[in-house]
Amino acid sequence: MTPQYAPAVPPQAANQTDQTAQKAKKEPVTAWDAIRLPPLRFLTSSWPWRAFGYLVTSSVFGLVLLLVLIGMVGFGLLASITVIGAAVLVAIPLFAIPVAAFERRRLGLVDREPAPSPHKQLPAKPMRLWLKERLKEGATWRELAYAFVVVSAVLIGDLLGVFLCLNLIGFPLAAIIMPTLGDDSVAFFDWQIDSWGESALFLGILPIAYAFAAYLACVVVGARAKIARVMLVGSVDAPQYVEAVTSRARLVDAFEAERRRIERDLHDGTQAHLVSLAFRLGVAELELGRENPDNQEARALVKDAHREAKVALQELRDLIRGIHPQVLTDRGLAAAVAEVAGRSAVPVQLDLRLDQRLPPAVESAAYFVVTEALTNVARHSQASVAFVHARHDGRQLVVGITDNGVGGADPANGSGLQGLADRLAVVAGRLILSSPPGGPTVLTLEIPCPTMGPVPSRS
Amino acid sequence: MPDDGTRSLTIVIAEDAVLLREGVVSLLERLGHRVPAAVGDAVGLVAAVDEHRPDIVITDIRMPPTHTDEGLRAAVRLREKYPTLAVLVLSQYVASAYAADLLESPGTAGLGYLLKDRVSEITEFVGAIERVADGQTVIDPDVVRQLLVQRRDTGPLTRLTAREREVLALMAEGHANAAIARSLVVSEAAVAKHIGNIFAKLDLSEVEDGHRRVLAVLAYLNG
Numbered sequence: 001m002t003p004q005y006a007p008a009v010p011p012q013a014a015n016q017t018d019q020t021a022q023k024a025k026k027e028p029v030t031a032w033d034a035i036r037l038p039p040l041r042f043l044t045s046s047w048p049w050r051a052f053g054y055l056v057t058s059s060v061f062g063l064v065l066l067l068v069l070i071g072m073v074g075f076g077l078l079a080s081i082t083v084i085g086a087a088v089l090v091a092i093p094l095f096a097i098p099v100a101a102f103e104r105r106r107l108g109l110v111d112r113e114p115a116p117s118p119h120k121q122l123p124a125k126p127m128r129l130w131l132k133e134r135l136k137e138g139a140t141w142r143e144l145a146y147a148f149v150v151v152s153a154v155l156i157g158d159l160l161g162v163f164l165c166l167n168l169i170g171f172p173l174a175a176i177i178m179p180t181l182g183d184d185s186v187a188f189f190d191w192q193i194d195s196w197g198e199s200a201l202f203l204g205i206l207p208i209a210y211a212f213a214a215y216l217a218c219v220v221v222g223a224r225a226k227i228a229r230v231m232l233v234g235s236v237d238a239p240q241y242v243e244a245v246t247s248r249a250r251l252v253d254a255f256e257a258e259r260r261r262i263e264r265d266l267h268d269g270t271q272a273h274l275v276s277l278a279f280r281l282g283v284a285e286l287e288l289g290r291e292n293p294d295n296q297e298a299r300a301l302v303k304d305a306h307r308e309a310k311v312a313l314q315e316l317r318d319l320i321r322g323i324h325p326q327v328l329t330d331r332g333l334a335a336a337v338a339e340v341a342g343r344s345a346v347p348v349q350l351d352l353r354l355d356q357r358l359p360p361a362v363e364s365a366a367y368f369v370v371t372e373a374l375t376n377v378a379r380h381s382q383a384s385v386a387f388v389h390a391r392h393d394g395r396q397l398v399v400g401i402t403d404n405g406v407g408g409a410d411p412a413n414g415s416g417l418q419g420l421a422d423r424l425a426v427v428a429g430r431l432i433l434s435s436p437p438g439g440p441t442v443l444t445l446e447i448p449c450p451t452m453g454p455v456p457s458r459s
Numbered sequence: 460m461p462d463d464g465t466r467s468l469t470i471v472i473a474e475d476a477v478l479l480r481e482g483v484v485s486l487l488e489r490l491g492h493r494v495p496a497a498v499g500d501a502v503g504l505v506a507a508v509d510e511h512r513p514d515i516v517i518t519d520i521r522m523p524p525t526h527t528d529e530g531l532r533a534a535v536r537l538r539e540k541y542p543t544l545a546v547l548v549l550s551q552y553v554a555s556a557y558a559a560d561l562l563e564s565p566g567t568a569g570l571g572y573l574l575k576d577r578v579s580e581i582t583e584f585v586g587a588i589e590r591v592a593d594g595q596t597v598i599d600p601d602v603v604r605q606l607l608v609q610r611r612d613t614g615p616l617t618r619l620t621a622r623e624r625e626v627l628a629l630m631a632e633g634h635a636n637a638a639i640a641r642s643l644v645v646s647e648a649a650v651a652k653h654i655g656n657i658f659a660k661l662d663l664s665e666v667e668d669g670h671r672r673v674l675a676v677l678a679y680l681n682g
Binding site: 268 | 553555
């Protein structure tokens with residue numbers, strides 16, 4: 001089994017989807033959502049009217065677009081041997097861009113989700129580059145295709161839909177209103193509607209006709225909106241995902257800087273003082289022994305104090321190393337991993353081929369994964385030997401930690417593996433675990449990163 | 460003159476923690492050594508060595524202004540410049556990478572790499588200074604331990620027996636054959652035999668004996 005533990009959806013984005021789902025239960029987001037409302041609520045809401053509005057504007061806009069496109073294609077083809085004709089043909093896809101922009105805005109009538117543009121942000125100038133980029137983008141061609149969908153829809157659906165809706169509502173309305181104005185021109189086939197009683201009959205039919213028209217319009221418009229969204233709208237999640245990851249990266253960077261600061265403060269302050277204290281106690285012990293060999297009590301006291309100072313120093317040194325190893329900053333990943341391997345309770349073989357320094361965040365993330373992995377090997381694996389290898393192929397850093405233990409490592413067991421994956425996700429890396437029962441456990445981390453400079457030479 | 464009869468050394472000290480620096484200076488002077496300069500950074504160290512030509516330099520690895528390994532780099536440069544200058548480096552870390560840099564630097568004089576904590580073991584510390592000044596190599600036991608663990612299963616050291624490794628470790632700490640024999644409770648002849656085997660197994664037989672001890676230690680570092 002080789003599951004991968006790179007979180008597919010960052011927590012923020014996942015929350016956002018949840019919120020959207022909850023909102024859909026209460027307040028419809030699209031015309032199709034609206035149809036699922038209780039009928040009375042649906043019919044009294046603004047949704048039918050917005051659907052009518054969308055339908056009508058679709059028809060009008062579609063007709064205008066149809067004429068413009070016919071004009072452009074016709075003129076372009078006729079004049080295609082000339083430069084102007086060719087230019088007009090080339091301009092057709094570009095013309096689809098403002099059409100799509102307009103359609104995205106109009107989509108707001110029947111689809112409350114944001115509808116961001118799928119185009120890349122480009123500086124307006126130089127024009128030639130803008131043109132080239134836009135023509136290269138898939139979004140532009142999807143928008144062109146959409147323009148033809150609009151044109152086809154207006155020919156086969158929109159006008160019919162408008163006609164149906166107008167009749168469904170318009171006829172009963174007319175049947176009610178016209179006779180009151182003294183106009184007897186309203187007729188249902190051979191049946192002239194000219195009395196109050198007959199009008200009142202249509203007063204009863206009107207709500208039913210309205211309901212029919214509302215559902216019909218919402219179904220049609222929902223389909224239209226769906227097509228528009230698929231073809232015209234960029235992924236809403238993508239930019240948010242990037243933002244979430246970069247903000248986490250910033251947080252980790254700040255955290256790393258803080259670790260280094262704490263390490264420096266402890267090292268240059270507390271540790272220096274403790275070394276000095278231990279040294280002075282050492283000197284005192286020596287002097288007491290030399291000048292006052294009879295005062296055993298005083299010597300014992302100083303000796304105890306000296307021992308305690310040394311223990312405190314040892315603890316402080318371990319603490320500092322856990323916060324941020326200086327050798328990682330000075331010498332890079334290979335040297336730091338060699339240090340960890342040297343301290344490991346399980347013997348570790350190394351094969352580290354890293355002749356270049358990597359970005360500090362990458363080195364740091366990889367270092368802590370190796371540290372944690374070796375701790376896990378010592379704690380859980382019952383392995384008698386572990387093997388750490390590291391490579392950088394110019395594009396990505398790959399580090400593998402293998403042991404000959406019992407296997408069965410499970411990220412769900414709170415073994416810290418998920419935390420490591422999270423840590424790697426910040427530097428766009430991933431963790432791959434293979435740990436079948438019976439072993440061996442192979443933990444591999446991959447971090448994409450370009451190389452920086454060579455390791456400082458040993459001068 | 461030192462009261463134990465050894466020679467009086469001229470020592471230059473570089474250490475940015477003022478209290479420790481002054482403490483070490485006063486200790487060494489009390490023991491009869493001469494400390495013409497005690498400085499707080501690497502630039503001051505180089506200037507002081509140029510001026511006073513000491514027998515031995517004692518320097519912290521991490522010093523201002525960058526607080527990285529500039530004390531170490533200064534020490535390596537000084538050894539290039541003065542091949543007979545003995546150098547004892549004090550480190551806050553059990554970092555074999557730093558020790559390797561020092562051991563691979565040119566020069567024939569003594570070398571030492573001690574953890575800073577060790578300074579408070581006054582007799583041990585002073586002993587190390589004197590051994591390094593005498594041209595020996597003194598590596599901190601913790602560093603040696605780390606190197607042994609790290610190289611346990613790779614490189615030419617796999618050819619050594621457990622006892623030979625113990626002997627090598629003690630050699631790396633700069634002990635003479637007699638001291639090694641005492642510490643392992645064996646005869647000095649046995650130690651000499653072990654050392655002969657170590658040299659043979661590490662292919663060091665062609666080299667001068669005094670330098671072979673250093674090369675044997677280097678074998679650790681190169682795995």
